[in-house]
Amino acid sequence: MHLLRVQVPDFRVLKDIDITFEQTFNPTVFPLGSLNGGGKSTLLQLIFVLLHCSAHSERHQFIANMLERVTIPEDENSKLLARFELIDGDEKIELEFTLYNDDYLRQLDIDPIFNKEMVSFGIFPKNERLLSDERSDAEIEQDFYDANIDSDPSLSPREKQAMMKALASGFDKYMEERKKLIATIPPLAKSIYKSLTIRKQHYVTSYSCNDNAIGLLCFSSNANKSTKDIKAILTILSKQVFLSAPPTQIYLFLDESTKKLLFKKRDVKRNRWIDNYESSLDEAKNKLPNFLTFDVFAVDAVISSIEQARNQDFKSFVDTGTNGTRYQKIMAELNLLMQGKKVLPQLDENAAITGIVFKTNDDIEIYPEDLSHGELKRLSIYVWLKSLPKGENIVLMDEIENALHPDWQYQIVRDLVEWGKDNQYILATHSYGLCEALTPAHVKELEPKLIPH
Numbered sequence: 001m002h003l004l005r006v007q008v009p010d011f012r013v014l015k016d017i018d019i020t021f022e023q024t025f026n027p028t029v030f031p032l033g034s035l036n037g038g039g040k041s042t043l044l045q046l047i048f049v050l051l052h053c054s055a056h057s058e059r060h061q062f063i064a065n066m067l068e069r070v071t072i073p074e075d076e077n078s079k080l081l082a083r084f085e086l087i088d089g090d091e092k093i094e095l096e097f098t099l100y101n102d103d104y105l106r107q108l109d110i111d112p113i114f115n116k117e118m119v120s121f122g123i124f125p126k127n128e129r130l131l132s133d134e135r136s137d138a139e140i141e142q143d144f145y146d147a148n149i150d151s152d153p154s155l156s157p158r159e160k161q162a163m164m165k166a167l168a169s170g171f172d173k174y175m176e177e178r179k180k181l182i183a184t185i186p187p188l189a190k191s192i193y194k195s196l197t198i199r200k201q202h203y204v205t206s207y208s209c210n211d212n213a214i215g216l217l218c219f220s221s222n223a224n225k226s227t228k229d230i231k232a233i234l235t236i237l238s239k240q241v242f243l244s245a246p247p248t249q250i251y252l253f254l255d256e257s258t259k260k261l262l263f264k265k266r267d268v269k270r271n272r273w274i275d276n277y278e279s280s281l282d283e284a285k286n287k288l289p290n291f292l293t294f295d296v297f298a299v300d301a302v303i304s305s306i307e308q309a310r311n312q313d314f315k316s317f318v319d320t321g322t323n324g325t326r327y328q329k330i331m332a333e334l335n336l337l338m339q340g341k342k343v344l345p346q347l348d349e350n351a352a353i354t355g356i357v358f359k360t361n362d363d364i365e366i367y368p369e370d371l372s373h374g375e376l377k378r379l380s381i382y383v384w385l386k387s388l389p390k391g392e393n394i395v396l397m398d399e400i401e402n403a404l405h406p407d408w409q410y411q412i413v414r415d416l417v418e419w420g421k422d423n424q425y426i427l428a429t430h431s432y433g434l435c436e437a438l439t440p441a442h443v444k445e446l447e448p449k450l451i452p453h
């Protein structure tokens with residue numbers, strides 16, 4: 001998949017954005033420039049979140065976080081968020097992500113047995129919760145009492161018993177309410193889905209803003225694309241779009257409280273932050289497999305790629321009787337990358353790889369923690385790109401030049417092409433050195449534009 005064009009009429013700092021990324025350009029590496037605050041990171045994160053998260057419900061929270069305060073103008077019932085043109089093989093695909101309010105839904109042809117007031121994007125999260133609830137009646141009852149009974153450990157069993165008794169009628173009401181919901185929400189959701197399907201609008205997710213429910217729908221202007229096709233395209237895209245950025249970056253797709261952690265006051269007595277932004281970021285990373293922060297912990301990834309190469313060689317031996325050459329190849333590439341430092345895996349008595357060391361030309365052993373920030377960053381990028389699926393990926397990289405010497409900033413364009421030749425790269429950058437490795441037409445700019453050098 002190759003991203004040909006992105007349009008964002010109005011999202012946070014981004015206004016009337018319309019950028020093309022020509023597939024015929026060689027290489028398909030596109031620096032994205034602007035002054036500070038021009039919206040480069042915002043744009044990369046918006047592209048990533050929409051294309052990586054839309055097809056997976058467990059990632060929808062990141063879309064909702066990103067859109068947190070985005071509203072629809074009062075006199076309208078929709079707002080175009082982003083439009084993408086992509087190309088997959090020979091096929092051009094157009095996707096429009098648009099936000100809609102409940103007024104829009106209420107104009108649709110929904111089964112009249114449902115009260116119009118109930119027709120709302122707000123029912124979709126409820127519907128998902130109901131459909132995915134696999135608890136037995138006994139478990140539901142237990143959860144109800146657990147949630148409502150005072151967990152004060154000083155309460156005697158008798159006092160607890162009395163509380164349960166008092167809550168019994170509350171539980172009956174709760175179950176009645178639940179029964180009603182089960183009888184209405186899923187059929188209503190089905191009826192809304194049906195109307196959206198007729199309009200070829202694929203429901204992605206919904207969120208709430210100022211107590212109003214807002215839905216994100218995806219439409220393809222390709223006349224032949226049904227909602228099923230759109231879902232299939234989003235599923236492919238979710239595997240082929242990647243984002244990497246510095247760990248100290250503000251990620252708009254994290255929840256509000258996590259973003260605030262970066263700016264919290266320190267607990268002076270204990271000399272540390274009470275909550276930890278990094279651990280929240282790690283949690284998000286677990287749910288976003290295509291997201292990498294450039295941190296210095298590339299060693300695990302290097303070890304796993306050496307192990308993989310060794311296992312593949314062994315597999316070749318088992319299958320064909322001849323050992324493969326992947327291990328030799330990866331070691332040669334790593335040695336070239338480390339420019340004069342020879343990479344050596346460390347083995348335990350069972351030949352498991354436990355670490356790596358680097359040997360200088362003077363035979364001095366250097367450990368990963370002795371490498372420079374720039375060396376580690378280059379190593380991280382190399383290993384990450386090598387781990388991506390083969391084929392055409394859309395790779396978004398923010399502040400790629402940080403920690404790299406100007407010569408390496410220039411060189412990184414050639415490196416990216418060598419390390420993942422079929423990928424398309426979109427690089428948010430301030431580096432003139434990096435841009436100079438390409439033609440001026442490769443360089444895409446957001447307002448306020450870079451001042452000519």
Ligand SMILES: Nc1ncnc2c1ncn2[C@@H]1O[C@H](COP(=O)(O)OP(=O)(O)OP(=O)(O)O)[C@@H](O)[C@H]1O
Pocket residue numbers: 011012013014034035036037038039040041042043428
């Ligand atoms: N809701 C909003 N509406 C308009 N502008 C906003 C909104 N929220 C944040 N901004 C502005 O968006 C800018 C942040 O944009 P972003 O981080 O994408 O810029 P950038 O080009 O990546 O900058 P840098 O080069 O410094 O990393 C800031 O100037 C911020 O004030």
Ligand SMILES: [Mg+2]
Pocket residue numbers: 040041042398428
């Ligand atoms: Mg930025």
